[in-house]
Amino acid sequence: MTQSPRKSALRLHRELTAIWGTPPGWGCLQAVNHTVIGKRFMMTALVFFAIGGILAMLIRTQLATTQSAFLDAASYAQVFTMHGVVMMFLFAIPFFEGLAMYLLPKMLGSRDLAFPRMSAYGYWCYLFGGTFLVGALVAGVAPDGGWFMYTPLSSSTYSPGVNADVWLLGITFVEISALSAAVEILVSVLKLRAPGMSLTRMPIFAWYMLIVAGMMLIGFPPLILGSILLEAERAFGLPFFDPTRGGDPLLWQHLFWLFGHPEVYIIFLPAAGALSTIIPTLARRPLEGYEIVVAAVIALAFLSFGLWVHHMYTVGIPHVALSFFSAASGLAAVPTGVQIFAWLATLAHGKPRMSVPMLHIFGFMFVFVLGGLTGVMLAMVPFDWQAHDTHFVVAHLHYVLVGGFVFPMLAAAYYWLPHIFGRQAVQHLSHAAFWMIFIGFNLTFFAMHLTGLRGMPRRISTYPPEAGWETLNFVSSMGGFIMTTGFALVALDLLLLAVFGKPFRRNPWRAGTLEWAMPTPPPAYAFASLPEISARADQLDPDRLGPVLASGQGYLGATRHGWMEIIGVDMVTGKPEQVVVLPKRTYLPLLTAIATGSFFALILVKLYWLAPLALLIVTALFLLWTRDCGLKSDLGDLAVGHGTHLPHHYQTAQPPSYWAMVFTLAADATLFASLLFGSLFLWLSAPNWPPESVIPIDATTSVISAVALIVAAGFGRGAFTSRTVGNLCIVAVAYAVALLALGYVLIEIHAEATRHAAVASIFAVKAYAVLHIFVGLILSLFCLWRVRRGYVSVRRDLDLRLGRQWHLFTLTTGVIALAFPFVINLLAGGAGP
Amino acid sequence: MSGRALFGILIGWIGWAGGFLLLYALQATGCRAGWDGHLLGPISALRLLLIITTVAIVLVLIWFTVKANRHGSTSSLERIGVLANSAAILAALCFTGVIWLQLCA
Numbered sequence: 051m052t053q054s055p056r057k058s059a060l061r062l063h064r065e066l067t068a069i070w071g072t073p074p075g076w077g078c079l080q081a082v083n084h085t086v087i088g089k090r091f092m093m094t095a096l097v098f099f100a101i102g103g104i105l106a107m108l109i110r111t112q113l114a115t116t117q118s119a120f121l122d123a124a125s126y127a128q129v130f131t132m133h134g135v136v137m138m139f140l141f142a143i144p145f146f147e148g149l150a151m152y153l154l155p156k157m158l159g160s161r162d163l164a165f166p167r168m169s170a171y172g173y174w175c176y177l178f179g180g181t182f183l184v185g186a187l188v189a190g191v192a193p194d195g196g197w198f199m200y201t202p203l204s205s206s207t208y209s210p211g212v213n214a215d216v217w218l219l220g221i222t223f224v225e226i227s228a229l230s231a232a233v234e235i236l237v238s239v240l241k242l243r244a245p246g247m248s249l250t251r252m253p254i255f256a257w258y259m260l261i262v263a264g265m266m267l268i269g270f271p272p273l274i275l276g277s278i279l280l281e282a283e284r285a286f287g288l289p290f291f292d293p294t295r296g297g298d299p300l301l302w303q304h305l306f307w308l309f310g311h312p313e314v315y316i317i318f319l320p321a322a323g324a325l326s327t328i329i330p331t332l333a334r335r336p337l338e339g340y341e342i343v344v345a346a347v348i349a350l351a352f353l354s355f356g357l358w359v360h361h362m363y364t365v366g367i368p369h370v371a372l373s374f375f376s377a378a379s380g381l382a383a384v385p386t387g388v389q390i391f392a393w394l395a396t397l398a399h400g401k402p403r404m405s406v407p408m409l410h411i412f413g414f415m416f417v418f419v420l421g422g423l424t425g426v427m428l429a430m431v432p433f434d435w436q437a438h439d440t441h442f443v444v445a446h447l448h449y450v451l452v453g454g455f456v457f458p459m460l461a462a463a464y465y466w467l468p469h470i471f472g473r474q475a476v477q478h479l480s481h482a483a484f485w486m487i488f489i490g491f492n493l494t495f496f497a498m499h500l501t502g503l504r505g506m507p508r509r510i511s512t513y514p515p516e517a518g519w520e521t522l523n524f525v526s527s528m529g530g531f532i533m534t535t536g537f538a539l540v541a542l543d544l545l546l547l548a549v550f551g552k553p554f555r556r557n558p559w560r561a562g563t564l565e566w567a568m569p570t571p572p573p574a575y576a577f578a579s580l581p582e583i584s585a586r587a588d589q590l591d592p593d594r595l596g597p598v599l600a601s602g603q604g605y606l607g608a609t610r611h612g613w614m615e616i617i618g619v620d621m622v623t624g625k626p627e628q629v630v631v632l633p634k635r636t637y638l639p640l641l642t643a644i645a646t647g648s649f650f651a652l653i654l655v656k657l658y659w660l661a662p663l664a665l666l667i668v669t670a671l672f673l674l675w676t677r678d679c680g681l682k683s684d685l686g687d688l689a690v691g692h693g694t695h696l697p698h699h700y701q702t703a704q705p706p707s708y709w710a711m712v713f714t715l716a717a718d719a720t721l722f723a724s725l726l727f728g729s730l731f732l733w734l735s736a737p738n739w740p741p742e743s744v745i746p747i748d749a750t751t752s753v754i755s756a757v758a759l760i761v762a763a764g765f766g767r768g769a770f771t772s773r774t775v776g777n778l779c780i781v782a783v784a785y786a787v788a789l790l791a792l793g794y795v796l797i798e799i800h801a802e803a804t805r806h807a808a809v810a811s812i813f814a815v816k817a818y819a820v821l822h823i824f825v826g827l828i829l830s831l832f833c834l835w836r837v838r839r840g841y842v843s844v845r846r847d848l849d850l851r852l853g854r855q856w857h858l859f860t861l862t863t864g865v866i867a868l869a870f871p872f873v874i875n876l877l878a879g880g881a882g883p
Numbered sequence: 884m885s886g887r888a889l890f891g892i893l894i895g896w897i898g899w900a901g902g903f904l905l906l907y908a909l910q911a912t913g914c915r916a917g918w919d920g921h922l923l924g925p926i927s928a929l930r931l932l933l934i935i936t937t938v939a940i941v942l943v944l945i946w947f948t949v950k951a952n953r954h955g956s957t958s959s960l961e962r963i964g965v966l967a968n969s970a971a972i973l974a975a976l977c978f979t980g981v982i983w984l985q986l987c988a
Binding site: 249366378 | 906907
């Protein structure tokens with residue numbers, strides 16, 4: 051007997067909800083579902099936004115009048131530092147990470163992201179790291195050296211308390227979530243799309259997020275490296291930034307801004323992606339110049355990495371080098387302009403629907419373009435020399451970030467909240483809230499341009515009456531309070547939407563993207579069956595597709611063994627390649643994040659001897675993640691519907707985890723390259739070079755380590771082709787030998803490493819190699835266990851494939867690390883006996 | 884196929900970024916080594932090296948674009964590649980300061 055489409059849809063819904071859903075109560079701590087994690091990211095980010103906003107109000111209260119006694123200088127330093135830290139690290143990036151996690155699988159016609167447990171782990175790291183930072187503020191020990199934590203102010207000599215450590219450890223902890231999100235998004239966009247959705251059929255938002263994830267992968271490692279090096283200086287005396295011992299404070303600025311300038315675009319581009327999605331829908335016309343917009347985003351991504359010295363014009367860099375960065379800064383306006391003209395053309399050729407999201411898009415256009423113009427002014431070296439470190443720069447960055455992020459975020463919130471809550475806005479407060487934010491913002495920050503041009507420096511807590519800045523500051527403060535009231539109205543408006551909003555049937559904006567081809571609020575599995583895409587995925591008909599997919603007529607329209615199944619496709623063509631079976635919900639991400647947090651907490655309280663134990667627990671917990679992974683016997687191809695059969699992802703050459711390893715190693719390589727760059731920078735620029743005495747080198751241990759690494763990589767490759775236990779045993783033994791040899795070297799030179807930055811650099815490079823060798827050892831033992839337990843066969847060789855990638859990477863970086871002391875000695879040729 | 888097609892739309896900008904780093908590193912190393920003080924006719928050895936490197940970078944970028952487009956830009960992805968790679972060639976404008984600006988502090 052055949053069921054009616056409605057009955058079969060209901061049955062499928064119940065079966066899929068049992069598989070993909072998150073249980074209530076304590077069970078919610080197991081959640082790994084992208085809808086749940088995405089919403090948690092966004093909600094948590096909004097809480098941090100509120101905290102950052104309150105801090106901004108404290109700043110404006112302090113600066114409203116001359117010689118204000120509202121905050122003392124020390125408290126003010128903590129408040130303005132934490133305002134920047136919260137807004138940049140705890141609000142802006144995590145909010146759009148959450149939005150991307152929530153939207154991407156739905157827009158791409160998939161059921162979840164590639165690594166749901168990694169998303170959950172990233173979320174917990176973000177929550178704990180953010181709480182750690184805000185808790186420090188409550189305890190009065192928050193960072194107080196500015197959100198960029200410049201050395202030498204943040205070095206232990208000038209910041210002896212734990213405030214700077216809180217920043218360094220807290221931010222590194224939070225950035226784990228950014229890096230895990232980057233890998234997650236890259237793999238998900240490239241591999242987990244609906245069948246037939248080629249790269250150029252992707253909705254434009256996916257292009258933006260793909261490029262942003264790539265930027266995060268390359269942009270965050272320099273910051274993480276800088277934080278590790280500065281913490282190593284503060285905790286163990288390795289003098290990377292101390293000019294009296296061969297270090298250089300400017301190294302911090304290079305590492306920080308290598309991250310910091312792309313960060314601005316990492317914040318702006320997801321917002322631009324949201325605009326490129328919303329504007330065509332509201333204009334009732336496809337985005338003009340889809341291809342040129344994609345090319346412009348690629349250009350902007352690369353240009354954003356060529357601007358880092360843009361923040362360092364006044365540190366004494368030669369003119370020609372300044373010209374590289376100044377020209378690149380100016381050029382960044384071109385691809386930005388391409389996007390703005392594409393949006394204007396879409397609006398001009400369409401029939402724009404005036405609505406609340408459109409109002410915020412207007413706010414974006416006005417504010418962001420002004421911010422972009424002052425950005426071009428600041429890109430010009432002579433003007434920047436005049437305005438550097440004044441309130442003009444503060445005004446510019448707020449015009450760019452609020453214009454380029456907050457207004458689009460509000461447009462996105464009003465546009466997608468009906469999707470999240472299944473209700474439409476009642477809009478009693480929406481217009482008033484917008485105008486209060488818009489007027490308040492411009493009052494605050496337009497006046498701030500003028501205070502800056504009249505010479506008011508950043509970060510000062512008071513100013514004398516005769517400076518003539520009081521009226522403008524008072525206007526800024528009043529504007530700030532108006533803007534805050536506007537944000538409070540938005541919060542109330544959204545609350546009213548969630549509680550009293552009007553229910554709707556489907557697709558209230560008449561959009562052409564796939565996220566509207568599902569019930570709202572969305573079920574945990576997103577799509578009951580997956581669509582086949584034969585046109586650009588922002589010009590579809592969700593009203594027709596929705597019922598078809600809900601009744602199971604797409605791909606994977608039935609359940610199998612209780613598996614969480616999605617389809618993996620060819621990265622470019624979108625041709626179906628594999629059935630990806632995702633792991634189930636678990637408490638492990640939460641437990642692993644707690645263990646990770648305990649590592650950072652132990653470092654903060656200076657229990658260094660105990661910290662490695664926390665790392666071992668983290669490693670053990672990560673190994674427990676693999677319990678649900680793998681197959682113990684070969685499977686035939688699996689039916690996915692429409693007469694198509696695909697292999698299980700464990701039986702393919704390049705499943706999502708293969709690409710995750712590739713991207714993780716790319717981030718890792720960036721960190722290593724940044725470390726080498728830092729060391730060579732010190733040789734080029736730091737005072738007190740070369741060191742007074744010879745840098746110790748032990749050629750014997752270097753040769754032993756190199757041979758061991760070659761053996762490990764060679765037999766790792768052999769193990770991949772032969773799958774024999776013997777090969778893997780040799781890999782493990784070789785790594786153990788390399789670990790002992792290099793560990794001995796580290797112990798030998800650790801005392802010398804505090805003497806001069808040259809030795810500290812060698813120590814850091816070798817420590818990097820030791821860490822990778824340790825991971826290689828764990829990986830080889832893990833592969834050994836998997837082979838013995840029957841998880842590996844000719845068709846199921848993923849573990850060995852991942853191992854081979856790691857062994858090759860460790861060999862390459864290890865050999866460079868071993869050669870590094872010889873290079874440094876050669877360069878520092880003047881080292882005397 | 885997949886990797887090559889994706890690489891094709893990024894190759895120009897990867898080349899531009901590599902060229903940027905190479906020029907910046909050469910300039911800093913040259914200043915440290917005193918190459919700006921060695922005159923080769925009317926210009927210094929460092930300036931000559933930087934100009935030659937800039938020209939080489941531009942030629943390599945043009946070669947990347949031509950090679951990526953040798954079969955014609957028939958697909959949408961190929962057209963995006965041509966646009967992105969052409970933009971990378973134009974962005975080599977950033978390096979023209981090597982001709983006349985002060986090289987070392």
